[in-house]
Amino acid sequence: MIRPRNRSRWAAAGVLSLVAVAACTPGGDEGGGEGELVWALGGSEAKPGGVHQQVAQLWSEQNPDTPIRIEVLPDEADQQREQQALELQAEGSNFDVLGVDVIWTGEYSTNGWLESLEDVRGEIEEASIPGAFESSTWGGELWAAPYNSNAGFLYYRTDLVDEPPTTWDELCEMAIEIGEQENIGGFIGQGSRYEGFVVNWLEYYWSDGGELFNEDQSEVLFDVDTATAATEWLAEAKESGCLAPGFNTAAEEEARNEFQSGNVVFMRNWPYAYGLIQEDQQSPVRENFDIAPLPTFTGEGTISALGGFNNAVSAFSDNKEAAKDFVVWAATNEEVQSMLAEDAVPPTMQAVYDQFADDPVMSLLGEVLAEAKPRPPSPQWNAISVEMQREFFPAYNGEGDPAEASQAVQEFLQSTVE
């Protein structure tokens, strides 16, 4: 029994303890051990056993005072960015090094989330391939150190295809014919409604001579007719059975699974899939596939969207100096960059490509990267991308008009430069 006098005392104590609990709630700032760096990145190679983990381990062995640990983010780029944005918007210091996708540089730096790397610009520029270096800059300033570049390949079945197609129309003809013969799907890529679809769509659009912006992104060069043609081609490909049945719900991994299990003739994917398919002892295609540059509409050359990510130092890190040392090291250390190359993760160091000229993936990459186009790393890129997904995705799925979709995207792009 508590006496009434004491009751109010108990109540007061209750309120007090509540306040105390609120005051003691940690701000989520655990940060691991003293001096430990946290590297926030996603994708299959960031998971245990992946090459980025090995890179982190190498650094930790060489720098026991400032070891680095990977915080594994989700597989999809959109979700990785959300995770980072949530932390950075709250000015949290949990992430020291950020794996920044090539299209986020503008937005992150405009938001003041990144530490400038201007003071180490010289050595980074010297070591890196130009496309990757360009994607690390915004507004003429260096915000990240190139680490991992990327470009699209055409994967094809050598047991079914003699010569890889050089035009998209040719690809579809072969996909339909062989697909019917073998009773498998034709072409698979990244057709689900997300950033990956925009990358795939841009490769069709660019390969027909289309452009988005001029050099300094002050003017829109978007061509409605070319965009309509590219979208119509894709819609027709879906209609005619050139696209494999799971195309419009596939991201990278769904596409890879299909190709790896022998269910499709062609696949558009990044180089990472090459090693994984080869290592898979169960895969019926592991000895029956090869890679080629992506086709174009004209049959000349190749074009690919430049992908990959660069390492940036968080402006809210408690350990900026060590973090900066790490990103420079990862960009300019030949051992690190060779480790990436050996795992078919495209490095950004020019010297490594020369060194790996005999490797099929690296030599093709060297060829393709020279022609790869970066998506504009504008601070508004996400809004542009969402708009393109909203317009072109229904249009190719027969739920919208390609011409109207192209017109709408043109107007949206125009609104971002005004």
Added chain:
Amino acid sequence: MATTSTDTKRRPGSGEGAPGRPRKKEMSETTLGKVFVAPAILLMALVALFPVVYAFVISLQAYTGRQREGFAGIDNYVEALTDERFWTSLEFTLIFTVTSVAAEFLIGLGFALLMNQAFRGRGVTRASILVPWVIPTVIAAQMWFFMFNVTPGFINNVFGLGDFSWLGQSGWASFAIIFADVWKTAPFVALLLLAGLQTIPEDVYEGARVDGAKMFQRFWYITLPLLKPAILVALLFRTVEALRVYDLPQVMTGGAFGTESLSILVQQYVVRTPDPGLGSALSTITFVIILGVGLIFVNFLGKELVIGGEGENR
């Protein structure tokens, strides 16, 4: 007798027996109650009310990206309400809510009646019916994505449907999401209704049986009316949750093929293509819709409980 009754009304230990201490005015029962409830209310206000109010404040500001530009008045609301995207996502959210809650209620009621019967293996049945509800929604969503998607196509394999693209076309994409939600939360409804069923005393049924009521009549005239408060609670919980659905469509379709829910739209403007003003306006609108629906239910529920309470006293 009169003295004892006043004594019992006076709470024990009330100052009279302690002449040495300064006499303080006693708190009344209600005041004391309020004091006790205060910490809980404070905590609720902090956790629940603050974000709502804060979102409303933000929704009145203009933003470019994440940078605040100034006061916007109701501009964000005008923009949200004139955007076709808002109405399509509202439409999907409402269709999702009505169909999924209806299906969950019917299936959940069936489960509850089944679980309420005495039969061998009842414990195992109860436990197994509850399994889906225990699985985190995101994981369930990812699982159903694999089940429905053309690749690897488990459902197509089982039913021999070839390459039917459940998630890759309008209509069926919504169906798949609703199906996954029903699978996931019908057990939750069943659990709530089962709790309700167990409060119905057996002798009411016995009386009805003596009066010659058939099984259906017993269900219609006894079970349903007495279960009404539990039904309303279950429907309230499910409706409110369904109106803010996010994870299922996000994971299963990413909002493609007309499966963009209000919450996905809100999330986009808060995180993906940041416009906190517009995002907060959308989330405030969502809140108002949910609050409205919630109030309607609570209104019914309140009356029900009052009537039920009187019934017990009689």
